Amino acid sequence: MKKLFVWMTLLFGVMAMASGTIDGEVQKQPLNVSAIVMFLVFVSGTLGITYWAAKRTKTAKDFYTAGGGITGLQNGMAIAGDYMSAASFLGISGLVYLAGYDGLIYSIGFLVGWPVILFLVSERLRNLGKYTFADVAAYRLKQTPIRTLAALGSIATVILYLIAQMVGAGKLIQLLFGLPYEVAVILVGALMILYVTFGGMLATTWVQIIKAVLLLSGATFMALAVMSHFGFSLSEMFTAAVKAHPKHEAIMAPGGLVSDPVSAISLGIALMFGTAGLPHILMRFFTVADAKEARKSVFYATGFIGYFYILTFIIGFGAIIMVLNNPEYIDHAKEMVNGMAPILGGKNMAAIHLSHAVGGNFFLGFISAVAFATILAVVSGLTLAGASAISHDLYANVFRRGRVDEMQEMKVSKIATVVLGIVAIILGIAFEKQNIAFVVGLAFAIAASANFPVLFLSMFWSKLTTRGAVIGGSLGLATAVLLVILGPIVWVQILGNTEAIFPYKYPALFSVTVAFIAIWFFSITDNGEDAKREREAFEAQDIRSQTGIGAEGAVSH
Amino acid sequence: MTKEQIEHVRNNPKYQKLVKERSRFAWTLSIIMLVVYYAFILTIAFDPSILGTKMGDGVMTIGIPIGIMIIIIAFALTGIYVKRANGEFDELSRQVKEELKDIAS
Numbered sequence: 167m168k169k170l171f172v173w174m175t176l177l178f179g180v181m182a183m184a185s186g187t188i189d190g191e192v193q194k195q196p197l198n199v200s201a202i203v204m205f206l207v208f209v210s211g212t213l214g215i216t217y218w219a220a221k222r223t224k225t226a227k228d229f230y231t232a233g234g235g236i237t238g239l240q241n242g243m244a245i246a247g248d249y250m251s252a253a254s255f256l257g258i259s260g261l262v263y264l265a266g267y268d269g270l271i272y273s274i275g276f277l278v279g280w281p282v283i284l285f286l287v288s289e290r291l292r293n294l295g296k297y298t299f300a301d302v303a304a305y306r307l308k309q310t311p312i313r314t315l316a317a318l319g320s321i322a323t324v325i326l327y328l329i330a331q332m333v334g335a336g337k338l339i340q341l342l343f344g345l346p347y348e349v350a351v352i353l354v355g356a357l358m359i360l361y362v363t364f365g366g367m368l369a370t371t372w373v374q375i376i377k378a379v380l381l382l383s384g385a386t387f388m389a390l391a392v393m394s395h396f397g398f399s400l401s402e403m404f405t406a407a408v409k410a411h412p413k414h415e416a417i418m419a420p421g422g423l424v425s426d427p428v429s430a431i432s433l434g435i436a437l438m439f440g441t442a443g444l445p446h447i448l449m450r451f452f453t454v455a456d457a458k459e460a461r462k463s464v465f466y467a468t469g470f471i472g473y474f475y476i477l478t479f480i481i482g483f484g485a486i487i488m489v490l491n492n493p494e495y496i497d498h499a500k501e502m503v504n505g506m507a508p509i510l511g512g513k514n515m516a517a518i519h520l521s522h523a524v525g526g527n528f529f530l531g532f533i534s535a536v537a538f539a540t541i542l543a544v545v546s547g548l549t550l551a552g553a554s555a556i557s558h559d560l561y562a563n564v565f566r567r568g569r570v571d572e573m574q575e576m577k578v579s580k581i582a583t584v585v586l587g588i589v590a591i592i593l594g595i596a597f598e599k600q601n602i603a604f605v606v607g608l609a610f611a612i613a614a615s616a617n618f619p620v621l622f623l624s625m626f627w628s629k630l631t632t633r634g635a636v637i638g639g640s641l642g643l644a645t646a647v648l649l650v651i652l653g654p655i656v657w658v659q660i661l662g663n664t665e666a667i668f669p670y671k672y673p674a675l676f677s678v679t680v681a682f683i684a685i686w687f688f689s690i691t692d693n694g695e696d697a698k699r700e701r702e703a704f705e706a707q708d709i710r711s712q713t714g715i716g717a718e719g720a721v722s723h
Numbered sequence: 724m725t726k727e728q729i730e731h732v733r734n735n736p737k738y739q740k741l742v743k744e745r746s747r748f749a750w751t752l753s754i755i756m757l758v759v760y761y762a763f764i765l766t767i768a769f770d771p772s773i774l775g776t777k778m779g780d781g782v783m784t785i786g787i788p789i790g791i792m793i794i795i796i797a798f799a800l801t802g803i804y805v806k807r808a809n810g811e812f813d814e815l816s817r818q819v820k821e822e823l824k825d826i827a828s
Contacts (some may be wrong), residue, residue: 267774270790271767279794281800285749285756289808401781418784419775420767430768446736458809465798466807472794522738616782661768705726709732713744713816715823 200531205343208376208539209357215372219365222506226572229366229579230297230554231452234687236371238459240464245450247374248547249441250381250474252540253334255516256473262482263489264506265517266407271424271480273475275434278719279441280471284464287442288713289457290625297679298551299448299617303624306703308632308696310564312620315639317559319616320445322643324368324552325589326543326609327446332464332594333602335506335541341511342518348595355591362553362587365582367453370546377543380536382470385477388517391524392484407486412505418485427555429670435672440610443618457714478517488523495519507524549586555583604655607672611650615642615677623685625711628704631697634689642681649673702707731826732819740747741815748807752800761794 178707225228254276260270300316332351339350361369396402405420411417424430441447446554451460489495489509500508509515521533557579562570621637623630650656652668672677689697710716724732732738766773775785 267784267786267790270787271764274760274763274790274793277797281756281797281804282753284801285753333794345815401783404782404787415775415782418782419786420771420772424767427765427768430764431761434764438760458813461805461808465801468798468801472798476794478793655768705733706729709724709729709738712745713732713738713819715732715820 176401198527198531200528200532201343201534202531204531204535208380208535212357212361212369212376212539212542213706214371215376216361216365216369219369219372222369223364224367226297226558226576226579226711228368229576230449230550230558232366232368232371233453234453236453238454238457238462239348239449239466240371240375241454241463243378243462243470244308244371244374244453244485245447245467246470246474247376247378247381247469247540247543248446248450250378250540251331251544252338252537253514255381255385255474255478255540256338256517257519258539259482259485259520260512260514263485264420264480264513265423266483266486266537267413267419267497268414268421268423270475270479271420273478275437276441277468277472277549278434279438280464282438284461284468286414286450286641287622287625288451288464290462290712291448291451291621292454292460293711293714293717294625294707295452297449297452297558297620298554299445300555300563301618303635305624306707307624307630307635309568311632311636313559313563315636315643316620317555317564319443319589319612319639319643320361320555320559321552321618321622323443323445323613324526324548324555324586324610325593326420326605326612327548327599328552328586328590329593330602330606330609331541331545331548332590333600334599335538335545336598336642338537338541341515342537347598349364353514354541355370355587355594357542357545358549358590359584359587361542362550362583365646370442370543371453373546374543377536377539378470379681381540382474382477384521384533384536385474386479387529388484388521388524388642389477389480391489392480395487403480404481407483409492411486426676427710428505429672432672434643435678436607436610436614436672439614439618439674439678441613443616443621444609445555445613445617446547448621449551449554451548454718476626479516484524485520489516489519492519494524495523508552547591549583549590552586553582555580555588601655603634604650604653604660607655608647608650611673611677614664614674615646615681616640619678619681619685623682625707626693627689628701628708629689629691630704631687631692631700632684633692633694633697634687637688638683638685641675641684645677646673726757728823728826734788736821737815739821741812741819744824745808746759749804751816752804754786756797762794 212556217315218480227233258269261272291302293297294305300313303316304312335354336347336351339345340347348364361373393403396406408414424433451463454460454463490506495509497508499508507520511518518530518533522530557575561578562568562575616639619642621634623633647667650673653673654666654669654671657663657666774784774789776785777783778785
């Protein structure tokens with residue numbers, strides 16, 4: 167039982183980290199000069215891009231979608247840059263370092279949603295939507311209720327994700343650069359506001375592309391450095407790791423990350439459908455010219471992300487060999503845990519220490535700067551998606567019923583960006599010492615249970631009506647939130663109760679089912695005049711989604 | 724789109740072919756991905772020792788190449804889909820649009 171608990175804690179911790187959190191205490195490190203210099207180079211470069219992008223961002227279409235002129239390769243790179251967060255780099259390599267094979271199980275879960283997004287979602291989304299996924303969900307349904315629901319789902323996902331990113335950023339920067347936590351959080355928030363308000367989607371895209379290139383090259387260098395120690399022989403590397411790790415051969419097989427079938431299926435659903443319901447990811451499909459480029463984006467993104475996960479696996483094993491028993495990286499103030507001496511800054515620093523082991527101070531500085539750049543790229547994408555939900559869905563379409571001029575809408579989205587940035591800074595500081603292990607899990611659960619079912623059925627099911635979508639989507643959202651509160655993380659670990667009312671960490675299996683059944687039931691029993699019209703409108707929508715006839719396609723450049 | 728245009732596209736055999744074939748193709752690939760992933764994750768839930776089976780004399784287990792294979796399969800499936808969709812399906816789709824233009828003018 168105790169072992170299971172430890173695993174559950176670890177698993178959720180990693181779930182959070184994999185997408186953004188560094189948990190626990192960190193101690194401030196001495197100022198790292200090479201890291202700061204490289205980071206300043208990155209910041210001035212990206213601010214230069216923002217200046218360039220600002221001159222090209224004139225219309226709402228430019229602001230939300232970079233004018234729709236991003237190519238498939240660029241967008242694939244940017245999607246990868248959006249998805250590979252600093253903490254998925256540090257969290258997954260840290261999990262491999264700690265438990266070996268289990269890190270690979272995690273990576274695979276994060277990857278397999280992408281092919282499904284390609285086959286079922288991406289091109290229809292591109293053919294039907296303009297700026298946000300709510301454009302698609304509300305295509306033939308009533309604008310006000312559907313957009314309100316979609317915007318709430320988007321904003322909830324974005325805010326939760328932002329909290330995780332900001333807290334992770336603060337702690338990571340404190341650790342790597344020796345800056346105080348609040349300064350780090352404010353710095354991240356301020357830069358993100360600059361990128362997004364001035365450069366819109368164009369600047370955000372290029373920040374993400376540059377970050378993806380830096381992260382992939384840094385990780386490639388580390389993996390090659392590790393492999394070269396073993397004459398590029400995987401089996402020699404594994405042999406050395408098995409010898410070095412206190413768990414020995416157990417690191418070569420699953421170790422208990424997924425212990426029961428219900429959790430396994432639920433986690434799979436959360437990762438797969440959650441990815442397909444993340445507003446900042448869905449929004450990226452509107453930046454390309456047509457369905458062809460949208461498909462290419464996913465092909466490239468899947469390739470980059472898959473390659474990156476293979477690298478993190480090698481990096482984790484490299485850390486087992488070069489960091490684990492190296493007195494230089496061990497935190498001598500702490501006691502051994504399961505036969506392993508804790509490393510400075512905790513297990514998520516495994517990749518950072520490895521960068522020092524293979525490339526000295528200079529490369530450590532590079533990887534630290536890349537980690538910071540990575541956080542900036544992810545929070546910019548999130549903020550832009552949140553601001554679009556506020557300005558395009560809530561302000562322009564719900565509040566003003568579509569009667570609004572473009573300039574006004576853009577002004578609102580810039581204000582929304584600044585507000586979201588300030589909110590993110592405040593929440594980042596407020597949550598510094600809180601246990602935030604549940605937030606990314608909750609973000610994925612909401613995306614999977616509220617955003618995804620409504621979006622998916624609006625494109626695939628002719629009988630969907632507004633009533634069904636609103637009731638079902640809301641129930642999915644409520645169920646996800648409720649089950650996370652009653653689950654082991656919040657109910658037991660945070661609220662201090664002895665036993666969880668809902669025994670599983672991942673509510674997705676249950677909340678997604680609730681959403682789909684409720685949408686189905688409240689749609690088929692809906693026989694009003696409006697419902698009839700909405701069903702009749704499906705055919706025209708379907709033709710457009712299948713062929714792109716009438717789609718927002720023209721590249722405006 | 725007007726009612727006539729919808730009617731025209733709906734009755735166009737090329738459109739019917741496009742919808743039928745692409746939908747079958749997309750769902751087949753989706754199901755392959757789901758089966759592969761859930762077979763993997765349920766093996767871990769029910770009997771993780773299977774993936775710990777040794778390969779040869781060293782420390783290598785079959786779990787490692789299987790895990791890496793799943794990543795490669797995911798990427799390969801996207802490649803297969805994009806190749807066919809950007810070629811064959813886009814061509815059909817273009818013809819459907821072309822024929823619709825003839826009607827409109």
